[in-house]
Amino acid sequence: MARATGWLSLFLACAFPAFAALKPLPFAPETAQKIGPVLDRLYYNPAALKNRPEGVLPPGVFVGSPLPAALPIRTEVLPGNVGFWRLRNFNLEKGKNWTALDTEIGTWYWTKKLPGLVLDLRNNNAAAKADFDVAARIASYFVPPQATGAVHPLFSLQSLRGPEQVFSAIAPDSFPITPLFPGTLVVLVNPQTGGAAATLATLLRREAGAILIGRTPSDSSALLESVALDTTPPSIVRVATAVATLPDGISLLGQPATPDISLYIDDKAEQEILAQIALGPAAKGLVEAPLRHxxxxxxxxxxxxxxxxxxxxxxxxxxxxxxLPLQDTALLRALDILKGLTLFPVAAQ
Structure with missing residues (x-):
């Protein structure tokens, strides 16, 4: 019945295009003309494109500048004995493998006794099929193990153009121990968190009790295909070819997870900070603002x-x-939360 609910949502969006909110075009009319054929070829919900008012885009279509180069994954232990895992994309660096990362994350809790971990998904808008595969693997680090042999579906990608793709948790015997990290998990998000990362953030709160901190992610929990547009300056259109859907039928497209602790941070200031610490240790941003009387x-x-x-x-x-010194406000607040839960463990139950 739950799965049927998901397909009902897709049917309603097809039969009644207004069922899904449309949004104004933020670009020139000539660019809109170049987008039309791309939507006709790729968009997951063809019926929603019929009788579409001029000057609007259906949900799951995003136009902007070409995506920046992906940054490497980074892991480190922060002051206060807190694990930190920065994921600006879902690609491992050349020469590294998931087995080594499995061991490192597992060691943080079971050997080093780290009570908490911060997963930084800010600025991660990776949304290819391979990215959703990795998102399911990462979720498997934190979700409670199922009975031996049981399949634990996490989410699926649904489209009216093709078959449903189901993503399940990795089998427990694939890891040294499960879950790899059963401690307290905090996930950092911002409006640039989208695609597989936005899906992962929602999933970790639902399945692993993660605490979300930051600003509301993008409403782009979908498999997105990028197409370059012949425009000046260069631009791309990212089109939802399938929608991330939870096992109970809830579609995540257009329903980003609201952070448990919302922060009012200037986007330009946060982007400057993230750019400066992108390739260095996260601890560089752990500087509190000077005390004001x-x-x-x-x-x-x-x-x-x-x-x-x-x-x-x-x-x-x-x-x-x-x-002024670099100050990563979201990470500072995450450490405050973890410190408080360590001092008062009853509050974490």
Whole structure:
């Protein structure tokens, strides 16, 4: 019945295109003309393209600049004995393999006794078939093991153009021990988290009790095919050819997971920080902002202004041009949460 519910959602979207919200085109009309043939060839829901109002795109279609080069996966142990796993894509570096990563992640909990792990999915919008395969494998690190021989379906990719593709958890005997990391899991997300990464974030909260921190991910939980457009400047269109769907029939396209702890971070500032620490240790961004003193009753009684005094005496503010230290706010808050759950374990139950 649950699977039927998923197909019902797809049927409604086909029979009634307005059932899925449309969005305005953020580009020139001539670009829209070049997108039409691509949608006719690839879009997962052909019926939704019929009678489509001019100047709108169906859900699961994204137009923008060519995607940046993928950055390598990074693992490290942060201060406070917390594991950190940065996934800007789902491709392992040349010369590395999943068996070695399985061992490293498993060692963090079972040998080094790390109580928590931060999985950083920010800026990961990988959405090819191979990326969903890897997302299912990564989810298998954290989901509770099933009975021996039991198949544990995690999600599927559904399309009205082809057969359903089901992704299940890796068999427990494929790992040294399962789950590889049963400790507390925090997942960092932002609006650039999409495709397989957005699906993984939703899945880990649902299956492994992960805590999501950051800003709401993209609404692009779908298998996306990228097509270059002959435009100036160069651009691409990413088209949903299949939609990520949970085993109970819930379609994830257009329904991004709302973070458990939402942060109000300026996107430009976060992108600058992520770019500067992209190839280095995450610990570079673990710098708290300087303490600021504020007016209070005591200062009023003494006719003092601590804000001005603080500004005049602080070396960090003596020079207006002096750059502020890198501060990865989302990662700092994740460490705060893990520290609190370590000090007060009852709260984690």
């Amino acid at each position: 504020h007016m209070n009753e005591a200062s009023l009684v003494h006719e003092e202004n601590p804000e001005i005094a603080d500004y005049l005496t602080s070396p960090a503010r003596a020079t207006a041009d002096e750059p």
